[in-house]
Amino acid sequence: MSSEVLWNAPVADQPVDALVRVPGSKSLTARWMLLAAAASEPSSLRGALVSRDTRLMRDALERLGAALEARDGVLHVTPVPPPCEHPAEPVEIHTGLAGTVMRFVPILAALHHGDVHFTGDDAALLRPMDAVIDALRQQGVEVTEHGEPGRLPLTVHGTGRLPGGRIEIDASASSQFVSNVLLVAPRAEQDLELVHVGETLPSLPHIEMTLETLRQAGVEASHQLDDQGRHSWRVKAGPIRPLEVVVEPDLSNAGPFLAAAMVTSGTIAVDDWPETTTQPGDAYRDLLARMGAEVWREDDSVCVRGTGTIRGINADMSEVGELVPTIAALCALADSPSRLTGVAHLRGHETDRLKALATELTKIGAPTEELADGLEIRPEQLHGAVFESYEDHRMATAGAIIGLQVPGVQVVDIGTTQKTLPDFVGMWLSMLHPEPAEDEE
Template sequence: MSSEVLWNAPVADRPVDALVRVPGSKSLTARWMFLAAAADEPSVLRGALVSRDTRLMRDALERLGAVLEVEDGALHVTPLPPPAEHPAEPVEIHTGLAGTVMRFVPMLAALHHGDVRFTGDEAAFQRPMDAVVDVLRQQGVEVTEHGEPGRLPLTVHGTGRLPGGRVEVDASASSQFISNLLLVAARAETDIELVHVGEVLPSLPHIDMTVETLRQAGVEATHQLDAEGRHAWSVRHGAIRPLEVTIEPDLSNAGPFLAAAMATGGTIAVDDWPETTTQPGDAYRDLLTRMGGEVWREGRTLCVRGTGTLRGIDADMSAMGELVPTMSALCALAETPSRLTGVAHLRGHETDRLKALATELTKIGARTSELEDGLEIHPGELRGDVFESYEDHRMATAGAIIGLRVPDLRVVDIGTTQKTLPDFVGMWLSMLHPEPAVDDA
């Protein structure tokens, strides 16, 4: 391991006190970009996140024929052209480690007449893709798997059509296996009825987010339980109207900053926190209150104050699994043990997040046990050490949170935070060392 990739996490020498503005939601940016590319006419997206994941999404959509251009700070999207009469030249799309690109775009590739090969970072080859392949094949789309079945790399042999109809999918490993088909369903030749047949359904708020974006794009989409009590969605085929939207700030990316208030007994205000939202990050308001923080609103700003009390928590995180790394970092700093459950699907994220968190937290002194579907965290006397990020942006920010209280904590590859938050380090240092106000002369 070379010293160049180690970042010395700064220790807070005083309670933090800062106003934070986080960029647009990664999840919403991906969905709006996708829908704009699939729409009938050009769209305008304001506040879109610019990060590695969204650059990969933009590149994927452009390779399929959409045109995305920035004008006056807004992203203008010209949709995909109709499928060619004859197969186009083969296309290769690099997904990086972006789940939205590797799980969403293959459905759009089915509407492209020609071969589209999907590859990605080495770690992406471990992420499950079997449900994507299964749904495509249910729709009559030929898929070639070049390596391990149900994993990248693979090629979608698009014919320019999706027939629609009834589709069954096991989305136990990721809610993205539901959202991917919902996002393209209006472009099918008939209505789509999608039924989840797995034992568990993680991150339902992310699917609710998808349904809400569809409705805003004029697509008729409903969610209900079928006769057997299973989650089911219906999407009517038809037009996707052009969009003109402003994308909410990313509430999950606000989490590390809110956690900093809790960890240091300080105050963090996050600007433009929406009154109502489908983002799972909104759960921080309840979770941090339960851990002993004070949470309130001042207009469009959400404020969190650490009170000096940091209680452990027993929480079902199934609806907001992406918050687990941040919450785990706080649990390691808490006064009493914690249990975070309902998140077995985190084993298939950028890394096996449960194993990674258990390994790294135990290494620095917070004995952490893997449960079948979560973690049990026992705080202890924490010590500085190398905190591995596993190329996972949320592991990296978890290390930064702990480093506020633990000297000599060195995070491997803090640059991986560019996946969703391009200037995390700059924002973190600005929070810790705000520039003094200058009085007018």
């Protein structure tokens, strides 16, 4: 068991009834920050998430020469300057456990004239990086691997240029291996064509999110699907115009609060839910309705009401893999078995999420079998236990969801939620024990 402090997950003693405002999307914040650093002129991002992952992204971009300053809720970004004629001093970048930093920034580092060394948390050294390395080498960029091949730590020997052209890549392990190339592609010397040659392509909404951010930055970017079902993307070389954007709230981080409505037969409204979005978290509306919730939109909010019933679900989660820990937690509390498939790539996330979920859900009394690409969950009589988080923010929130109904759930290192949700514990407790309204005069 981890030596981290245990957090006693609070049991709900009444139905929740709360309006929740979640901070900005981690995925969108990372993309906007990187594009702003690669843009032609300074940009401003309102509502950008401030969390461990985005602090690591900020530090990485600053080490490459960008300047980022937060004033009055707006993050002002001055782009990375043009590369020096002569190689600069070596740069050291620590990625933590942030996939967006470890996979997005090395491509940008190729435009830095000099060596950029990447390392990360111990768990980050286990995450696949081979497709990033392969893409760089196809662009003629030298990469030195210092540990296990295809993993951190590594050094990008940037020359200040990316030629562009055609790249073939296997992104079966993560859609980030597509997004990272697309985000920096406008800075290449010629238009870029990226062709996917892997057997599966997870989390397509995240790639569409990347394309949409590029288009909003004035970049021509398109997606093609050929007769054989092979995906490719084209990005036109040219300037990235300065940005003035408002970052959407993180809908994936809204998931545990919406789940709380189902677990407690209460009601949760999430404010500022966009009418249209590329965020995978928007799929909660359909998934939770299929599992028995009442879901509706009210003005700018999406509302979920628990009905007292949580149904098991058979769902292909291939496009929304990051929602699996929250849905799996609900499946453990459901009235029938569930089967979640299409997510073999979750083995390469912050931890092997399939193994972690199977282990922890089985431990609390919901026998869970690992499938080749998912989980089969059989809800039975649940009981308290120590719920390991594996340094994974979504494992930690899954334990909190189950703890709403099951006494004695102790989550290891709840602080890991600071990766994307800086005050999860405070928000969770406020949802369960809202401040009484002041009497009107």
